[in-house]
Amino acid sequence: MSIASVFDVALVALILTIGASAILVRTAFAAVVMFVVYGLLLSMAWVRLHAVDVALTEAAIGGGMTGLLLLGAVARSRSVNVDSVRVGYPLRLAAGALCALVAAGLAVAIFYPPAPVPTLAPMVMENLPPSGLGNPVAGVLFVFRALDTLLEKVVLLLALLGVWSLAPDHAWGGTPGLQVYARPDPTLIFLAQLLPPVGIVFGIYMCWVGAKDPGGAFQGGTVLAAMWLLVIVAGLQKAPAIGRLWLRVLLVTGPVLFLAIGLAGWVFADAFLAYPAGYAKPLIVAVEAALTLSIAVALGMLAAGPPVRAQQQ
Amino acid sequence: MSLVMDILTICAVSAGALFFLAGTVGLLRFPDTLTRLHALTKVDNLGLGLIVLGLLPQTSSVLFAVKLVFVWLLVQLSGAVVTQLIAGAVRHHGADG
Amino acid sequence: MPAATALEATTADGALLVRAIILPVVGILLSFVLGGRYAERIAAFLLPAGLCVACIVFLKIWQSETSLSYIVGNWKPPLGITLRADGLSVAMMVAMAIVICLIGVFAHANFDSRVASVETRAPMVFWVMLMAISGAMNMIFFGGDLFTLYVALELLTFAAVPLVCLDGRAETLQAALRYLLFALLGSILYLVGTALLYGSYGTLDIVLMSQRVQIEPATLAAATLMTVGLFAKTALFPLHLWLPPAHAGAPAAASAVLSAVVVKGSFFLVVRLWFDAMPGLLSVAASQFIGVLGASAIICGNIVALRQKRLKLLIAYSTVAQIGYLFLMFPLAADPLHLQYGDVLTGGMLQAISHATAKAAMFMAAGLVYAALGHDQISELGGIARALPMTMFAFGLGGLCLIGLPPTGGFLAKWLLLEATIATEQWWWAIVIVAGGLLTSAYVFIVLSRAMGPPSAPLILRAAVPKYQEVAALGLALLSVLLGLVALGPIDVLQVGRPEAPMAWLR
Amino acid sequence: MNAATLFGLCGAALVGIGLYGLITNPEPLRKILAFNLLGSGVFLLFGIIARRAAAAGLGGDPVPQAMVITAIVVAFAATAMAIALVQRLGDETGQASISSDSSETGEEKS
Known part of the structure; x- marks a missing residue:
């Protein structure tokens, strides 16, 4: 070994x-x-x-x-x-047996791979160059299976609305309850002042590098969201009220741009979600940048939870 | 030259790993939160520091080396802050955790 | 699904499919920016527009008798994603679009977003989720790729769960949580299946899959897990426990969407999976097992429905039973002789559509009764038929459709299934179908006779019921009755793009 | 046995463990955690399917890898929604159990 x-x-x-x-x-x-x-x-x-x-x-x-x-x-x-x-003992035993069966079934399926293992990797590499991307995963996400990625952004928005929908009626439009944990702790404030500049640079770098190396909108967006949450938890900034127009606009910027470019592809590249030859890379980078921002805001607000307090006017 | 570098790497990474082992044993065996924190911070500081130091000679470019040092610095920062926070929480609420 | 030749290119009018999917997405994005006060206006524009697109697609397919496809981004499968519309998808699409539009009309009374000067919670959530459901359903009907269908399924789940607990009471929250957990389990099991299938065939495209699929361990494991997952989402007995509290607790308009539309999404995927992606894989034993589950759902659902004291719960349990009918088509269509394969599929889809219209009408009627009386205890419905004649008429018509009396859609669906039981010599399913109809008629008549009986105390209506809500319910009920007449015309559309008896080449 | 198969077996086992937790654990929060564990096992299966299909100079087939990224985000969204539901339920009832008949939920799956 x-x-x-x-x-x-x-x-x-x-x-x-x-x-x-x-x-x-x-x-x-x-x-x-x-x-x-x-x-x-x-x-x-x-x-x-x-x-x-x-x-x-x-x-x-x-x-x-x-x-x-x-x-x-x-x-x-x-x-x-x-x-x-x-839960009772016999039931746990039965559940255990069932789960073991499922796991065993999967193990068997894994253990006997098909003789020539089917792969799309050569096809991806063959078709990647026109897009100008160097990262094949980004290629799949934004070129070949762009529809999935677009829909998934809508899923994220719906989940956010679903989380918000769990607010009491009077709190609608108000601020999420994240400050509940906020203690004015000097150490935490120190971290929240020091780290975000580094983190933001890092998040943007992740998004930028995603076109050619591992990384991309999700990873970059998550880092940005984490920085934002840190600042909120440390009490340096309040969580935004969910009714704020700028928040809503940021949330939809990425999907809207994605959709707009997809529709433009209909006119300029004769298919929905196709990129005109030669413009693929700048368009994808633009979409990724906008998505990073939207994902950061959506993830941050998802983690912040439903609004608990009505907005003070 | 590369032999010296390799020996340096092996020594430093082994020493770092040893600190990780010791720190983990400390985390599991020490009696209360504060002493456990003490064990953990040693891992963060020295263990990771030695491993990064050991890996530096193996890097192919300066940028890569800078990234490695950044990793160490970030862990230093977050480790220090989290330790402070936990210690503060222990002082406020008593060491029941 | 169309044959391999259709794979090559986007067909003329294929762009309509993209339009049907984009419209609701645009609506969701717009509602986020413009705010909840505009959500209803956006929906009022986009949902009928979606219905128009659906009708156009329907007419194109009906006339040309070929399916439509659209290759997204010009990337052909297996690399890219293709949208395809065959007879099954357009029939379902039009039916669901009509139901959703009428539910929208009905919901205006409860979720009017213009009454308040600021955005309010329930209207914003309801209208956005309604648009999302219509988009997700279209995606499920057109999706030609199993992973895209997974995303669509999740879209549907995330849109449906918040509707359950719109009122924020503890019981509905509990029902929503349970629904969410079942739905998540269902989608994750579906996802395992897609992973295994991709591992075996290097594609998730349904047409390519149907050409490559063969019987081997990974495929069988995948098919089993996906089917169980979709059963959990469709609430097929015995995975139905989440459904009654969730559907009965939601506001009336939401109940109607959930019961009429949402469960059909995962059902449609089961059909796609077994009849399009993996034709011929369904063994006789497995199909008989699915049939047994369906039959148990019919019997148990109906018996439990009979014992309910609350109207909405009764209707919810009746949904459990009616879902059972949908799965009777599996043993009938998978019969080795496959004499009646096409008719069985038609019968199953017709059952889905007629249940959608009838059940939406019944939930709306129950909602109106609840609004008028302040409760929905069946034993105290006396006099309501006199107070709300149109509502109870709609309820009764919906009930007739569920029972399966001619000329309703339910009759035609059950007739086709019954014929198939005789043709394939599986008489035991016929007994279940007939018994189910009898049980259904028992509880429909109990409710109707209570409603027509004299009130125990002078009836005081707590709220006036808007006429247009009654009209919406009645419209759906009439549709469910008139559905039986499609036998005279467009029923053939269901066969478009359907290969002749797909089981034949394997056996 | 190569590394891909090893991680594949690990994924299969995680699916089993997660499923067990999802069925038997009565606490909603623990159920959500189990769902995440189950999900990560499924993602791992995608991972080994990608890995064993390595070709064209890539370490793995990028198509399933991209699918996993999509699925991870969807699973996170689901977790956020479920947790918000549990908390609201806790606020309303003062306790967080999925109800007395949580045993039934397990029964029917077995």
Whole structure:
């Protein structure tokens, strides 16, 4: 066994242990902490699978942002006595058997790959040059399967509206309740003053570099969102009221630009979501930049939760 | 020359790894939050610092080396702040965590 | 799905499909910027526009008898995504567009966004989500790629869940949470399936998949997981537990959308999966199993509905039962002799459409009764038929369609299914269909006889019911009745783009 | 066994673990966490399918990798919505359990 495979085996063992303990530990808080650790380990697995784009996304969104949400929820939720509502033993056994069956079925499916493994990688590389992009994943996201990416932005907006819809009627248009945690802690304020400039540069870099190397709108947007949340949590800036026009405009800027360029493709490149020859790269970079901003705002507001206070006029 | 560099890398990364091991043992074995924090910060500072130091000779470009140092600096910053915050929380609410 | 030749290029008028998908997206984006006060006006413009597009697509396909396709970005599958519309998709699309438009008319009374001077919560959420549902449904009907369909499915879920708990009461929040968890489980299982299928065939395009698919472990695992996931989303027995509280707790207009439209999305995907993406993969045993689930849904749903004390819950359980009918088409269409394959598919789709119209009408009627009386206890409905004759008439007509009396759409659908049971010599499903109809008639007549009976106390209406709401309900109910007449004309459209008996070449 | 298969088995096991947590854990918050675990297992399956299809000088097939990125974002959106629901429910009822019949939810899936 080479060093790499020893590392892989150890990594898999660790992922499974931490993952299982995130399910099985008694308190919700411990479970969430386990989950955050798990997210980081998983992004290592993604690096090992030669999917750096996904590793970045997993670390930023899967581990980081989801962990933040879960931690916030645990901190706010009232403690629940777990034992009183525990599912019965026979049922757990049955569920365990079912889950083992599913896992075994998947394992069998994985174990016997088709004889020539089908791949679209050569086709992607063949068709990538006209777009001017160097990152094949970005190529798939913004050129070949642009419709999915566009729809997914709409999904994000709908989820945000769904989160907002859980506000009480009187708070509609008001500010999210993120300041609940804000303590005027000098250390935190120090961090919130020092880090965002670095983070913003880093987020923009991630978005920019995404055209040719791993990175892109999601990863960059997540970093920007994290910086924004840090500033809000430290109390340096208030979370914006959800009725603010600038907020709404920022939220839709990315999708609107994407859609507009897609429609322009109808006129100039004779297909919806096609890019005119020679203009593909600048158009995609423009879309990515706008999307980064919109994603940052959408993720930040998703993490901030529904509005709790009416806006003070 | 490259041999010296490689030896430096091996030594520094091993030493860093050792600090990580020690820090993890400390995190698991130490009795209360403050002493655990003490163990953790050693990992952040020295462990990661030594690993970054060890990797520097292996970098292909200056930009890459600068990125590595940045990683260390960022971890320093966040580690220091988080430690402060946790310690502050312990002082306010008592060390029950 | 059209045959391989249609893969080559965008057909004339294929651009209509893009329009049908873009319109609601534009509406959502506009509503975010202009604010909730304009959301209703935007919807009032875009939903009828969507209906027009749907009708045009329908007419094109009906006349030309070929399906439409559009290659997005000029990237052909397997690299790119193709939108395709065949007979099944346009029939469903037109029906859903009509239902959504009439629900929009009905909802104006409850979600008028112009009464307040500022944006308010419920109207903003309702109208945006209604547009999103119409867009997601179109996407599901046209999507030619299994992963695009996953995104569309999620779009549908995220639009539907907030509608359940619009009023913010604890019970509806609980129902919404449970719905969300079931729906998420469903979509993640669907996603596992797409991963495995891509791993086996290197494409997720439905037409390419249908040419390459073969029986092997990964494909069977994928098909099973995807089907179970979609069952959870469609609330097929025994994964139906989330449906009654969610559909009964929502505001009337939202209940109508959820019950009439949203569950049909995941059902349509099951049909796409088994009859288009993986033709011939459905074994007789598996199809009989699906049939058993459907039959159990019919029997259990109807019996539980009979025992309900609240009108909205009764209607919700009746949805559980009617969903069962949809899945009876699997054993009938997968019969090795496949004599009646086309008719069975037609019957299943007709059942989906007639249930959509009838159920929307019934939920609207129940909502009006609730608004008028302040409750929906069945035992205290006395006198309501006199107070709201048009509403109860709409409820009754919808009920007739569910029972399957001629000339309703429900009759035609069940007739086609019954014929298939005889032709394929599977008489046991016929018993279920007939028994289900009898049980349905029992609870419809219980409700109607209560409503026509004398009031126990002098009836005081708490609120006046706007006429146009009653008209919207009645319109849908009449549609469900008149649907039976499509047998005379456009029913053939359902067969457009359908290959002859797809099972034949495998067996 | 190569690395891709190893991670594939890991993904399959994670799907099983996540599913178990989703079915048996009565706390909504833990169910959401389990859903995320289940999701990450599924994403890992995409990852190994991409990895084993490596060709044309790439470390993996970029198409499934791009799909995972889309799916991760969708899963995050779902998590945010579910957590907001749980919290509002907690505010309304003062307790956060999906209801007394959470055992039924498990029963029907088994």
